[in-house]
Every structure is written in C-alpha cells, then in structure tokens.
Amino acid sequence: MSVDEPSGADRPDTASVTARQKQMVERSLREWRGDLDGRVVVVTGGARGIGRSLCEGLIRAGARVVAADRTWDGAEDFRKQLDAEQGLAVEVDITDDAQLDAAYEAVTDRFGTVDVLVNNAALVSETLFAPTGHRNTLDTTDQDWEAMFGVNVFGTLKVIRRFIKPMQEKKRGSIINVVSSGVLPVAAGGGYHGLRPWTVEMPYQATKAAVTALTFYLAEEVRGDGVAVNAIMPGHTRASWFDTTARAFNDMGVVYFMRPAISEHLLPITLFLSAQDARGAAGRLYYVPEWNYDHGFGDYAAWLDHELPADMEEMYRRLEAAMPTYERSGVPHLPFDAQGALYTAALADLGSQENWAGGSNQ
Numbered sequence: 001m002s003v004d005e006p007s008g009a010d011r012p013d014t015a016s017v018t019a020r021q022k023q024m025v026e027r028s029l030r031e032w033r034g035d036l037d038g039r040v041v042v043v044t045g046g047a048r049g050i051g052r053s054l055c056e057g058l059i060r061a062g063a064r065v066v067a068a069d070r071t072w073d074g075a076e077d078f079r080k081q082l083d084a085e086q087g088l089a090v091e092v093d094i095t096d097d098a099q100l101d102a103a104y105e106a107v108t109d110r111f112g113t114v115d116v117l118v119n120n121a122a123l124v125s126e127t128l129f130a131p132t133g134h135r136n137t138l139d140t141t142d143q144d145w146e147a148m149f150g151v152n153v154f155g156t157l158k159v160i161r162r163f164i165k166p167m168q169e170k171k172r173g174s175i176i177n178v179v180s181s182g183v184l185p186v187a188a189g190g191g192y193h194g195l196r197p198w199t200v201e202m203p204y205q206a207t208k209a210a211v212t213a214l215t216f217y218l219a220e221e222v223r224g225d226g227v228a229v230n231a232i233m234p235g236h237t238r239a240s241w242f243d244t245t246a247r248a249f250n251d252m253g254v255v256y257f258m259r260p261a262i263s264e265h266l267l268p269i270t271l272f273l274s275a276q277d278a279r280g281a282a283g284r285l286y287y288v289p290e291w292n293y294d295h296g297f298g299d300y301a302a303w304l305d306h307e308l309p310a311d312m313e314e315m316y317r318r319l320e321a322a323m324p325t326y327e328r329s330g331v332p333h334l335p336f337d338a339q340g341a342l343y344t345a346a347l348a349d350l351g352s353q354e355n356w357a358g359g360s361n362q
C-alpha cells in the first residue's frame with residue numbers, strides 16, 4: 001500500500017465516528033441533567049477554542065454561562081447567541097485589575113452569585129510564537145516569559161481571587177484550571193523525568209506547571225470553605241489556533257503531530273467537576289482522555305476530528321497510513337509515549353523527520 005493512498009478499509013467511517021461523538025455529548029448532558037440548572041458558570045477565554053465549546057455545552061446543561069474574553073473579534077455571533085440564551089459575554093483582559101473588577105461587578109449585578117469558575121484563558125505558544133509555537137528556551141526573552149506568566153499565572157490568580165468570593169460565602173463551589181500534560185513528571189528508577197520534554201514549549205509549560213502546583217495547594221486551603229479546586233489536561237485538541245499552526249508545519253513538510261480531538265471531549269469531565277464541590281473531588285489533576293475512557297466516554301480515538309478541511313485531512317491521512325500497527329493485548333488505548341513512538345516512526349517513513357524541530361502537543 002502506498003503511504004499516499006491509504007486504503008478505504010483503513011479509513012474510519014467518519015459519519016459513524018461523528019455520530020458516536022454526538023451520542024457521547026448527549027449522554028453526558030443526560031448524566032448531569034438537572035445538576036447544573038441555574039448555576040452560574042464563568043469561563044475565561046470563552047469566546048473561542050476550547051472555552052467556547054465548553055460554554056455551549058454548559059448552556060445546554062442548563063447553566064447560566066458567563067464567557068469572559070480579552071477579545072470578541074470574529075466571535076460576534078456567539079456573543080449574540082449568549083445574550084439570547086440568558087448568558088453573558090464579558091470583554092475583559094484577565095491581566096488588568098480594573099477590567100476584572102468591572103467584570104466581577106457585571107457578573108454579580110446580573111446573576112447575584114458565581115458557582116463555578118473555569119480558568120481556561122491562556123496565552124498559548126502557538127499565539128505567542130505564531131504560527132509554529134516553537135522557540136528554543138535560550139532564544140526566548142524575559143518579555144516572552146513576563147507575557148505568558150502575566151496571563152496564565154498572575155491573570156488566573158487575579159480571576160480566582162475575585163470569583164471565589166461568592167463560593168466561599170455559600171460554602172460551595174468548583175474551580176477548574178485548564179493545564180497541560182506537558183507538566184507531568186514520570187518516575188523511573190528513583191528519578192523523575194518529564195513526560196515529553198522534547199516538545200519545545202517554554203515558557204508555556206512553566207506557566208502550566210505553576211498553575212498545577214497552585215491547584216494542589218489552593219485546593220487544601222479552601223477545602224474547608226466547600227470549594228473544590230481541580231485541574232484538567234486536555235490533550236491535543238483542535239482550538240482556534242490549530243489550523244494555522246498545522247498548515248505552517250505542513251508547508252515545512254512536517255505533519256503537525258497527530259490528528260487532534262474535537263473540543264467537545266472536554267465536556268463530560270467539565271460537567272462532572274462543575275456539578276460537585278469540595279465534598280467530592282478536590283486537589284486532583286485529571287488527564288481528560290484517560291478520565292473519559294475510565295468513565296465510559298470513549299478512548300482518545302473516539303473523539304478525533306475526522307471533519308478537518310481537505311488539505312489537513314490529506315496531511316493526517318498520509319501520516320496515519322504510514323503509522324506502524326500497534327497492538328498489545330490488555331491495553332485498549334495507547335499510552336502517550338507509545339503514540340509518540342508511532343508518530344516518530346511514521347514521520348521517518350514519510351522522510352520528513354529531519355524537518356522536525358520537536359512536535360508540540362500541549
């Protein structure tokens with residue numbers, strides 16, 4: 001079989017994959033039906049990407065949703081939709097104290113309280129170092145680090161300081177911090193090493209590591225107030241920057257890591273964490289694809305996006321056709337390093353490995 005021409009048999013039936021994804025979304029909405037009715041959920045970075053998708057799901061789950069974002073450019077339709085659906089769109093830069101005070105006032109004026117906060121807003125590498133998202137650490141400037149820590153760490157903390165107040169007063173609430181699997185250490189032989197330190201992601205991963213540590217420590221400090229603080233790691237997900245980055249890699253002759261998941265794969269765990277408080281899970285760090293698998297919401301492959309634009313479909317089909325078959329009895333889905341090994345093998349087969357400066361997979 002030519003690597004350029006994957007056989008029809010190897011291609012998934014995209015209509016049935018998409019139908020199954022829709023079924024899993026509907027099932028999650030059924031599973032938490034009623035639990036979020038009328039709850040006020042604030043999602044930062046809610047105008048686009050993962051944040052928008054979470055807002056749409058939370059609205060369908062019956063929550064009153066506040067989508068807060070630095071800019072609504074290109075998202076005016078969603079802004080109108082939020083107004084029409086009893087939600088609230090707020091324009092706020094989370095690094096700005098005065099704007100945050102005004103946003104907090106707007107939310108409490110409108111809804112009187114806050115039940116859930118999803119800290120999703122972030123400056124990602126692909127935006128700071130557009131379009132590839134890659135810059136070697138020694139080539140980054142202090143300003144790069146200040147900009148990323150300003151949004152991802154200090155901005156997140158500024159948001160928490162304000163929006164946690166009504167939760168503490170009510171002795172009930174949930175905070176969900178969106179981090180990244182790139183922060184994970186792995187133990188081997190008495191030493192710890194990074195899960196995938198070759199992906200060239202400073203200072204982004206340093207900020208996500210800081211938010212992960214904040215999650216663990218803050219969770220214990222506010223557990224007694226009834227507020228749960230947890231973190232989630234999405235995995236490789238098609239967000240607002242994705243197509244531009246993937247195409248930039250394609251132009252360099254490199255396939256941009258593997259086919260991404262659709263943003264909806266984050267909905268079940270977000271509903272679960274939003275519906276509970278510190279009497280449930282608190283101080284935990286969840287990897288979303290594993291959580292989905294363990295809770296009957298499919299493995300990672302079940303959420304992959306098979307409705308990409310034609311040029312990107314062609315790129316990922318080429319990669320998938322070149323990937324070695326991986327089968328190990330008793331392992332129903334691929335651990336991260338096995339995926340990485342397959343990807344590297346496929347790139348080598350495609351002859352494009354030498355163009356690769358380290359694949360980013362936030």
Ligand SMILES: NC(=O)c1ccc[n+]([C@@H]2O[C@H](COP(=O)([O-])OP(=O)(O)OC[C@H]3O[C@@H](n4cnc5c(N)ncnc54)[C@H](O)[C@@H]3O)[C@@H](O)[C@H]2O)c1
Nearest residue numbers: 045049050069070093094120121122178236237239240362
């Ligand atoms: N997409 C992935 O593969 C992936 C993987 C791991 C983690 N994440 C995390 O998921 C979250 C969402 O990212 P995404 O991939 O959807 O990216 P995205 O760029 O599509 O969305 C990020 C949103 O945050 C907003 N934002 C940025 N700076 C802001 C500021 N100062 N104030 C207010 N809003 C601001 C942006 O305008 C944008 O709407 C981030 O925390 C990111 O680190 C994403």
